[in-house]
Structures are given as C-alpha cells and as structure tokens.
Amino acid sequence: MAEIQSLARGLKILNLLEHSRDGMGTTEVATQLEIDKSSASRLLHTLAKYGFVEQDQLTARYLLGPQLVTLGQHLLNRITLRDHARPYLHELVDKTGECAHLAILAQRQALYIDQVESTAALRVESEIGTLSPLYCTALGKTLLTFGDSRIPDELTPFTHRTVTDRSTLEAQLAQTSKRGYAIDDEEYNYGVRCVAAPVYDHKSALVGAIGVSGPAGRMTLERIDEFGSVVTSIAAALSARLGYDFNLK
Amino acid sequence: MAEIQSLARGLKILNLLEHSRDGMGTTEVATQLEIDKSSASRLLHTLAKYGFVEQDQLTARYLLGPQLVTLGQHLLNRITLRDHARPYLHELVDKTGECAHLAILAQRQALYIDQVESTAALRVESEIGTLSPLYCTALGKTLLTFGDSRIPDELTPFTHRTVTDRSTLEAQLAQTSKRGYAIDDEEYNYGVRCVAAPVYDHKSALVGAIGVSGPAGRMTLERIDEFGSVVTSIAAALSARLGYDFNLK
DNA sequence: AATATAAGTTGCATAATATGCAACGTGCGT
C-alpha cells in the first residue's frame, strides 16, 4: 500500500531528531529529507502543535517533544511482562554480576524494554527503548530461534565476528535451539559477550527473552556456558511465573 | 499557520490509541476522527510502516508501536535533570514517607519525568510521562508561580475543591511565591494532597519542580506545612547541586 | 554601524496527493 507522503515525512522528522544532539533547524531538516524549506516549516509546526516536537526557547531549534514521553511511557506501562520479569533480572545480576536485559520482538527487531545494571565498574549504558538486530545479539538470536524464525535478508556486519553467512547462522540457531540459550560472542559490539534464553507464557508461546551481557574479559568462554544454564533456569522460572491470564499487550 | 491535515490526522490517531485499552480497529478510528474508513486505513498503514503503530497478531487491532518507546526513552535520557534529582527524591521519601515526584514545564502543562514511590501501602500509581494541568496541582502551581506565570484561560474543575476563580488563584500564587512552596488540597484528585517547591539552575532560572503527594488522611494540614519546609530545603539543595554547565535539554 | 548572509515564514499558482465513494474481499457470528 502506498504511504501517505506528508504523514510519512512527519514521522521521518521525528526519527531524524532522535539522532541529533541539540535539535535541528527548519533548513537542516529540509536538506536531510530533500524537501523544500517551506514544507519542512509547515510539517514542524504541525508536529509542534500536537506536542511531538518542541522548539527550544533560546536556539529556536526543534527537539523531540513531551508527547513522545507520554506515549512511550504509556506503552511501557502496558507491557506487564516487565513487572513480572523485574525480580528475575535482579536474580540474574546477583548470580552473574553482569547487566541483565529483557527484550521483546517488535518490528522484526529486539526491543529492549528493561534492564538491571550490575554494580561492576565496567557496564553497558542504558539500552531501554533500543531496537537491535536479531541475527547478531544474544537476545535477538533467542527471539529468532524460538519466535520469529525468519532470518533477515541482509546480514550487515557490525564487527568482524558478526555472522554474515546464512548457513553458518542457521547452524548457530539450530545449536541455540538444542542447547536452550543463545550466545553473542562480540558479534554486535567489540568486547561485549552476551547470553540469553527465551521466556514463554502458559501456552508455550514466546513472549520475550532475558539475558546478561558483559565485557569479554570477564565473560570468558567457560563462564559463558556456566551462565548459559543460569540464564536458562531463571528464564524457565520466569516462564513458570507468568500466570495463565498473562497478556503481553 | 495552517496545520498539515494528513500529518495532524496521523498524530491524532496516536493520541486516540493511547486511551484505548486493547487497541482500535480501522473503522473505530475512522468514526472517532470523523474521516472515511479508507483514509484511516491508509494512515494506519503508514504509521505501522514506521513503527509508530503495531498490529496485534491475533485481533488485527492497532496498538501504539515500539518506535514511541524508543523516541520517548531517548528523550528522557537527554533530560539530565532527572539523574541529578534522583537522590533528592529518595531523600524526600525518606523524610516524609510519601511519594516524591519531579516535573518540568512542557506544552504549558506539568510533565512528570520521575517518581520515587514510598513503601506505604497507599500510594499513587506511576505518573511518569503524564501531563497535568498547572493550576490545580502542587507541582503545576509551582511551575506556574516561578516559571510560566500565564494562567490558562480555562480553569476546568476536577474536584469540588479545584479553584476555578481567577482572582482566588492569583492570590494563591502570590502566597505560593511568598512562602516558597505550593499546595494542592484535593484540587485535582479526591483524597490526595500535595506539596511542591521550585528547582532552579545556576542562573536562577526555573528548571522544574519537586514535591510529595499522599492521602489526605496522612497529609494533614499541620503536616503539610511541616512538609513544605522539607520540600523547600531539599529543592534548594538540588538547585545548589545543579552545576553551572547544567543544561535541561 | 552598515552591509552581507543565512534562516525562517508567508502568498500563491500548480500539480501532485489525499480523500471519499463505491465495490470487493474476508472472516465472524447466527
């Protein structure tokens, strides 16, 4: 179906603003989207009118607006999986000493919806709200193996360890399926290894994945396997905890 | 400036979906916005294409999408005030035993950007991301008195205690200004009283407000005044803490 | 201070685009 141009342009502006450090001006937006200044101006005004974009009082540059916080938070509150998973994430941190994450499938990507940080000095920064690829992260591979199962067409490399060969990846997923947990061996970020396992509801339908990640220095290959069983058992416990009236949405 | 219709319609759909419990169908959206089914269908498809809306696999109804979490969270992370304020919110909870909140001005409303819950049994639920009116909440009155200062045209009552008379409100704000903290005496929610005080940056410009709220049963009028000085002093401590290179955005 | 330069907004004619209508397809409930 053909997309509605002006709406699409408005949404593209929001995505643009996400990646700008201190907001953008009308002309800048117009250049990036390859549209006229006047169009950009009018789109921005409409976005501002509804609170999706806000103009900095001083610089007059446009920033993301409060309405996005409102809607985003609202959506997060709906996802009750988060509440259920919280104590299990803490348990993961306690047992491994590394950061624990919770992700769900969204847009054929892994959406990080919660995180519990380790107290260790070296740790990953806040990832909540981030979308990550399915084929090169532990949480993603978990969702791919036990959920979506459709391998993306493009396997873009992020590090030299990223698996870009389809059959190699398929073999990895088969192994993941057999073993019950997925591994990311510096395939997405240099120096970061991750382990993740699937979370199911009462109907054995996949609802998400939990896992831990940490610096390769601490996450040695022996410890990874050890962590694998920890993550798997905690994921199983969480799955069991998810009552029969649990609903993801 | 005239708003761009199709973009505005798309944004209105997002706002609609926020208030629906289990998503909405194409026809329902069309009815609410008083547009044709076909238009609604096409708008929804465009929103879905960019991840702002998601279709439930089972019911085929549209829900808010992950992109909103991404953008909303991204924006929250930018607001460094939150990080600075956290410990002070905890201190507030410790000293009062009630829930503590942090809000900033956005769209001429109070945007709740953080919260620390009390351990008491009775407590308000998560408000983060919520927009509240300025004229009938303690945080709002604080922002109104020390920040925006423009009283809204419409003073809609929420309870029988809501101040709907302009001059009465002006008198309250004058009192707030003199005393240094604002009070909400069941003016927004029945049975809930709040106290709040302003937070400034190094240039003495208002950046936000912090406060506590609790059930009227515990928040007696004597305690309110006692809490007033607690909140004011903690707000002052936070203001002092905000380094000179602090920036809200 | 005066001018030059860039950014942003508005008017307007054009054409592209979104719109509503109607018809079609699909799934659900009776």
Add this chain to the structure above:
DNA sequence: ACGCACGTTGCATATTATGCAACTTATATT
C-alpha cells in the same frame, strides 16, 4: 449456509500539500 461488519483497493475528483519566489528577521562580517 447466510448475512453482516470490518478492512482493503480502484478510481475520479478536488482538496491539499508542495515548491518557487518574495519577504522578514536574525546573525555574522567588514
């Protein structure tokens, strides 16, 4: 099996968004 409601698609129309150009405002340069 039938009817009904919901969702999607084709199409003609005209509304709506668009780009251009002119104008205004703010900023930097000499």
